[in-house]
Amino acid sequence: MATSQCCANPPTLDPVYGKGMVVDNFGGLKTYISGALDFPKPAVLLVSDVFDGSKAWIQNVQKYPLFYLVCTSPLYFTWLVVSLIYVVVPDFLYGDPMPPNDFSQFPTWIQKHGPAKGFEDAKLVIQALKRKGVSAIGAVGFCWGAKVVVELAKSDDIKAAVLLHPSFVTVDDIKEVKVPVSILGAEIDLTTPPEVTKQFEEILSTKPEVPSYVKIFAGVQHGWTVRYEVTDKASVEKAEEAHKDLLNWLNKYVK
Template identity: 80%
Template sequence: MATSQCCANPPTLDPVYGKGMVVDNFGGLKTYISGALDFSKPAILLISDIFGFDAPNLRALADKLAESGYYVVVPDFFYGDPMPRNDFSQFETWIQKHGPAKGFEDAKLVIQALKRKGVSAIGAAGFCWGAKVVVELAKSDDIKAAVLLHPSFVTVDDIKEVKIPISVLGAEIDMRTPPEVTKQFEEILSTRPEVPSYVKIFAGVQHGWTVRYEVTDKAAVEKAEEAHKDMLNWFNKYVK
């Protein structure tokens, strides 16, 4: 089932993990922040999968981006109520309370908060659930570039409306967005040369591989880091 895959390999959440800090209100949301803010620095908004902003691998990625020169914000779009880790039977009930449409409205407030702070340019990356939020942002010029990682809920019609540089990083083993759907995204983007795009399907990995890996699994870490590098390269090229 697609739902069971979406909920597979849940992380052990750690609200104190990371080199950054958690603030109680950034654009109305509790937010993990990594990197120092100055007016010339671009920012990256990371939007989590269904397990939320306390996931250690996600925060480690935020720290990595910060070390590369970005001001990184990872908001809690679920208001302290991420998907329960060990009971995916609750998914349908949970998603009714935490749909991507609400995430999109909240994300716009976070972007406004970044702009009020004088941030020069903003990129956004979304994982699973978060990819749907990011693709909605990508339909406007509120951000400079977007990256979707093992997306959920993203449709062909969404991709047709994208207006900014977008990268889609998909998994070979993914029931939420199978490779044939990712290839459809690529075909649509190829007909729109005015929108820079990069689409890649990672062989031998499953949905969630970029943030839900065991740090002791060398092969899994390498696959995740390959995607992280692709994401960073995309932001370095377009978030200026």
């Protein structure tokens, strides 16, 4: 899969409702924040994959793919305008992302950065958001981050969840989900193959009290929503389709 170049033309840190900023301590974590500080309003927590914690992000937030999603995607821009949303992107990996081209390090790396640790940190971030007086919280997780978010979705700490090309998420996790959940999977994914995603869908279909939306994107690989070539029209269209789906879900349930 090609390396993402989401920010070939880096934007300025100037979201519609307040300049984006990096703060050293939000719930104990260095965090990128976007949105005006007038509450109550809804908030969204974004949880990255294993590659983006990250020293590169902290040093130059404009290169961070999720920053690109928050601040330059026309779809997200539109939703910011409509909902006056408050977005937080914490560095759950403490400036120590997984090296992207050397998976031999993964067994050692994951011992330091397991999703269980991310979940414990996420609860502190949720508490910090609630102290600010937010009206509702949604959570979006990419790959590793999806496991963190599905753990949050087992309680009423958040109002809705979106899992994109999830890793580590199990059938038992899905059985415990209590809030509206959208799962966006890839057709080409060894981490969570389509047949597993379909199992998730089958389980959710037995839980009418939990609104759900499950979609498998044809012809894309794991990570396609944040790791794509901006010069590849088809890749951009697939990523933007997923972005639109996640925004529609949050706009429906996080109010």
